[in-house]
Amino acid sequence: MLDAGLKTQLKAYLENITQPIELIASLDEGAKSEELRELLQEIAALSPEKISVNLQGDNARKPSFTIQRVDSDVAVAFAGIPLGHEFTSLVLALLQVGGHPIKMDEAVANQIRSLEGEFVFETYFSLSCQNCPDVVQALNAMAVLNPRIKHISIDGALFQDEVKEREVMSVPAVFLNGEEFHYGRANAEELLAKLGAGDSEEQIAALNDKAPFDVLVVGGGPAGAAAAIYAARKGIRTGVVAERFGGQVLDTMSIENYISVQHTEGPAFAAALEAHVRDYDVDIMNVQRAEELIPGKQIQLKLANGATLKTKSLILATGARWRELGVPGEAEYRNKGVAYCPHCDGPLYKGKDVAVIGGGNSGVEAAIDLAGIVNHVTLLEFGDALRADDVLQRKLTSLPNVTVIKMAQTTEVIGDGSKVTALRYTDRNTDESHEIALDGIFVQIGLVPNNEWLGDVVKRTKYGEIEIDERGQTSVPGVFAAGDATTVPYKQIIIAAGQGATAALSAFDYLIRTSVED
The missing domain is CATH 3.50.50.60 (FAD/NAD(P)-binding domain)
Known part of the structure; x- marks a missing residue:
């Protein structure tokens, strides 16, 4: 799975491992499990003295794997195949569980070590999300520093049923001991503050x-x-x-x-x-x-x-x-269908209907990107013309699953109490109100x-x-x-x-x- 250049780089990094680790895989008969097995075996082959593979894991999520320090309770886990933006998270996890020092302010590290209680974190990510690695890497580091902290990172696109059941509509989404804890980018200091371990007297x-x-x-x-x-x-x-x-x-x-x-x-x-x-x-x-x-x-x-x-x-x-719409329902359904980062959250809406608000470069780019993932995109522009660069507009109009509505003023985000179900807008030419049934709204208005x-x-x-x-x-x-x-x-x-x-x-x-x- 890894090309020759990447293997060479990874082999050099793995030389920094000082304590042996075991990659414990939980697999089924699916194609993704076979991909994960191949990846783990390739990694182990780069450092056979320090890394071993165990294919007898019993995690209910398949495919998944745990990076476990041998004869220790230091471990982190991934459900899915952490490539894309998360490949760096995988490499850091291998090194840190393997004893390589964690680069972190010592005062912050000591705060993490002193946390009392049991903390089981689950982080949902998407491989196209540039915000997710910070959270994944912060919680992985926390789990290495404090054995009372457990962390598994889950590819939301691969575990769609789980994402749907938990109504995860924005990533990174962090659950703590089974309850919603945090949405969006965060580092270790910010997560500590949310745990009540922020600024002391x-x-x-x-x-x-x-x-x-x-x-x-x-x-x-x-x-x-x-x-x-x-x-x-x-x-x-x-x-x-x-x-x-x-x-x-x-x-x-x-x-x-x-x-x-x-x-x-x-x-x-x-x-x-x-x-x-x-x-x-x-x-x-x-x-x-x-x-x-x-x-x-x-x-x-x-x-x-x-x-x-x-x-x-x-x-x-x-x-x-990001500028917000300022309409009823927006705040209530933020991270529950109202999103501001199409690159991060787009994969969670695969096969669904979404809207993009805004006809500038960012809005049109978002619509183009989303059109390759979702079922249909409706782009709403407040003015009488799109403001994006001409090359972007030409690309947009060439897509069969995009509808552009101009002179449209968004007036309300509608939901069922737990997630977005529709959007209401007013036609500024006729003052008529219209409602569009959809699953997500991406706001791109400056x-x-x-x-x-x-x-x-x-x-x-x-x-x-x-x-x-x-x-x-x-x-x-x-x-x-x-x-x-x-x-x-x-x-x-x-x-x-x-x-x-x-x-x-x-x-x-x-x-x-x-x-x-x-």
């Missing part, structure tokens, strides 16, 4: 006690990362506060227009951003949400956990998020900046964007902004990164000038 006190920063960056996307690097290179005290490092880039499937990088994927690009920032002396405070900005000669930033950080200058790089928490402290437009000048300066002295959260036109990764650099250089210039004035 000691951790909050440590944040409060931090010395004032010269530059504090809010946001860990391309703008925030660039700002942090440019500030740190000036030799000044730099910090970054981020809810999740990488920001919206983490939800980007393919990046082909970042100059000098011909192709990459969002998660890989986000990981590279964080690694680059960590090359410098930057204090990264992850999984922290800014809640209030207090201007002054010494700027204060209050966090949601109650801590307060102090800084001489501030760069707001808070980015943006972005909204993550700036609500700023209130009236910083001047913003009616769309919520932070107003900045050519230097990235906001209406508040010492406060700069960059990226998708601002009025800068064209929300692109490369532009956000450039704006972050501009804001950092401007903040440095501000610090020099204010120190001279003092």
Whole structure:
């Protein structure tokens, strides 16, 4: 199943295994079981001294397998064949169960080790989901660090009956001890917080006690990362506060227009951003949400956990998020038929009828991708014409299972209490109301900046964007902004990164000038 090049790379990785492991497979007579058997035997053949295969597993899910450290209760499991985006998860699991050190902040690792109780996690993923590996890898690492934690990752496309029974309509979907626990991307720190093991009084006190920063960056996307690097290179005290490092880039499937990088994927690009920032002396405070900005000669930033950080200058790089429809039923059926990532959740709607809301590039691309998976796609556009590039529109109109409805205003998401069953829209030409029976709705109507928490402290437009000048300066002295959260036109990764650099250089210039004035 693995080509020669991949085998060579994998063989080199497997040399890092220090403790023997056993691959315990639970198989039936199906073709997928045969594929899994072949894969496991190929892996074992690359490191026969350290890896063995046992084909007598008794897991009810077939095909599935457990990676078990020999003579130990350290183990993780997969139901399905973890290739595609999950191949990296498989490789990491092999290494970590095999004794290779887990790359994780030691404080976070100690929190995981100290968790008490029994935790059985089940994560449903799809092989095309770029968000899923983070959750799979985080929970696998947690299971290796703490034997009271068990984790199995399940390919939702392969176990459709199970997905239907549990009404899983969005991935990654995590169940804990049989109950819904989490939907969407998350790292170990975020999962710990959901388990109630987040910020302790000691951790909050440590944040409060931090010395004032010269530059504090809010946001860990391309703008925030660039700002942090440019500030740190000036030799000044730099910090970054981020809810999740990488920001919206983490939800980007393919990046082909970042100059000098011909192709990459969002998660890989986000990981590279964080690694680059960590090359410098930057204090990264992850999984922290800014809640209030207090201007002054010494700027204060209050966090949601109650801590307060102090800084001489501030760069707001808070980015943006998917814009929601804002109609009845949307919030109620989020992850139950209302979705925002067609690449992640599309495989769960195989053979079903879905709608895409939005006729821009993202909406038309989503409709094209989904048309190859689902039974039928209905694309609804608010205006009288699609706004996507012509090449995308031509591709869309060539597809036999796509219907385009223009001048359509979505008014309601309809469901049966547990999942979406229909969508209601108004024809803007006739004011007539129509209802479409369907199983899923993919919302692709643009972005909204993550700036609500700023209130009236910083001047913003009616769309919520932070107003900045050519230097990235906001209406508040010492406060700069960059990226998708601002009025800068064209929300692109490369532009956000450039704006972050501009804001950092401007903040440095501000610090020099204010120190001279003092």
